[in-house]
Amino acid sequence: MKKFLNKIPSSQITSEAEYLSRRNFIKKAAIWTAGAALITSCTNNQTPTTIPNNSSSPIEKDELGSPVTSYKDITEYTNYYEFSEDKSSPSRLAKYLKVDPWIIKVDGLVNNPKTYDVSDLKKKFEIQERIYRHRCVEGWSMVIPWLGFQLNELIKESAPTSDAKFIRFETLLDPIQMPNQSNGLYPWPYVEGLRIDEAMNDFTLLATGIYGKDLTPQNGAPIRLIVPWKYGFKSIKALVHIELVTDMPTSFWMKVVPDVYGFYSNVNPALTYPLLPQSTERRIGETTRRKTLLFNGYSNQVSNLYQGMDLTTNF
Ligand SMILES: Nc1nc2c(c(=O)[nH]1)N[C@H]1C(S)=C(S)[C@@H](COP(=O)(O)O)O[C@H]1N2
Ligand SMILES: [Mo]
Numbered sequence: 610m611k612k613f614l615n616k617i618p619s620s621q622i623t624s625e626a627e628y629l630s631r632r633n634f635i636k637k638a639a640i641w642t643a644g645a646a647l648i649t650s651c652t653n654n655q656t657p658t659t660i661p662n663n664s665s666s667p668i669e670k671d672e673l674g675s676p677v678t679s680y681k682d683i684t685e686y687t688n689y690y691e692f693s694e695d696k697s698s699p700s701r702l703a704k705y706l707k708v709d710p711w712i713i714k715v716d717g718l719v720n721n722p723k724t725y726d727v728s729d730l731k732k733k734f735e736i737q738e739r740i741y742r743h744r745c746v747e748g749w750s751m752v753i754p755w756l757g758f759q760l761n762e763l764i765k766e767s768a769p770t771s772d773a774k775f776i777r778f779e780t781l782l783d784p785i786q787m788p789n790q791s792n793g794l795y796p797w798p799y800v801e802g803l804r805i806d807e808a809m810n811d812f813t814l815l816a817t818g819i820y821g822k823d824l825t826p827q828n829g830a831p832i833r834l835i836v837p838w839k840y841g842f843k844s845i846k847a848l849v850h851i852e853l854v855t856d857m858p859t860s861f862w863m864k865v866v867p868d869v870y871g872f873y874s875n876v877n878p879a880l881t882y883p884l885l886p887q888s889t890e891r892r893i894g895e896t897t898r899r900k901t902l903l904f905n906g907y908s909n910q911v912s913n914l915y916q917g918m919d920l921t922t923n924f
Pocket of ligand 2: 688
């Protein structure tokens with residue numbers, strides 16, 4: 610199944626209709642329902658000639674029945690502080706970020722430290738499509754069709770030692786290419802972290818694509834983390850370093866606003882961030898607000914990671 614699907618060259622795809630019908634076929638053939646989410650195998654070549662450009666496809670939905678957000682909204686309404694602190698500028702300012710070649714280092718408490726070029730990672734691991742909800746702590750959300758592979762595949766290959774308890778992630782530091790990194794107000798580079806069992810969860814993704822093609826620079830090209838049950842800021846963009854460590858890493862936002870943003874940052878409607886009530890959200894493209902779901906609707910898949918933990922003190 611996997612081999613066959615991976616052999617479909619996307620050069621065969623000549624129209625949006627064909628693109629969508631191929632995806633339908635793939636879905637019927639390869640739906641993997643780990644719990645609730647829809648996860649489908651996909652070809653490794655991420656460059657179909659045509660993509661649905663300005664409307665969300667009537668076919669693509671998350672497992673709760675919500676349509677995917679339009680390609681335009683996903684790629685033009687972005688948070689990327691290395692470029693700008695508004696939402697619309699990164700699509701313009703990140704355009705010339707050099708994303709190929711791109712080296713990413715996996716090291717720290719591992720028996721097999723290694724540097725990879727992202728193009729090799731894309732060949733090495735099975736690229737899947739994952740339609741995930743994305744909830745920003747600011748109170749907006751989207752449904753995004755990512756392409757990527759499971760982080761646990763890369764971590765397994767690194768062979769962590771028994772001392773490895775957390776994973777620390779780092780974005781590229783390059784103030785020439787990322788102009789707002791010259792802004793001395795922030796502790797660059799952007800850093801994030803996960804507990805090792807969170808990182809090993811099958812839902813944790815390293816995304817390399819969006820809407821069936823390569824990730825756009827403003828969305829974190831060429832490779833970013835996606836942790837769909839946590840606030841969007843955990844999903845760190847433009848990764849250059851993955852380090853296995855013993856101690857809980859201090860993230861970018863924990864440094865910037867201590868006591869407000871915690872390490873876990875699981876989506877939780879009961880949280881009350883100052884000025885940012887979490888009980889509802891605005892789905893981009895919709896007019897009325899909707900209720901925010903605990904763990905962003907992924908409780909079945911991840912609540913076991915937090916058994917016995919008080920989620921309001923471990924925020
Ligand atoms: N390096 C880096 N990663 C980042 C950010 C950032 O500013 N820099 N913003 C975060 C926030 S707040 C959100 S909501 C998501 C936005 O991802 P998107 O722009 O692809 O929707 O990226 C996260 N990852
Ligand atoms: Mo965010």
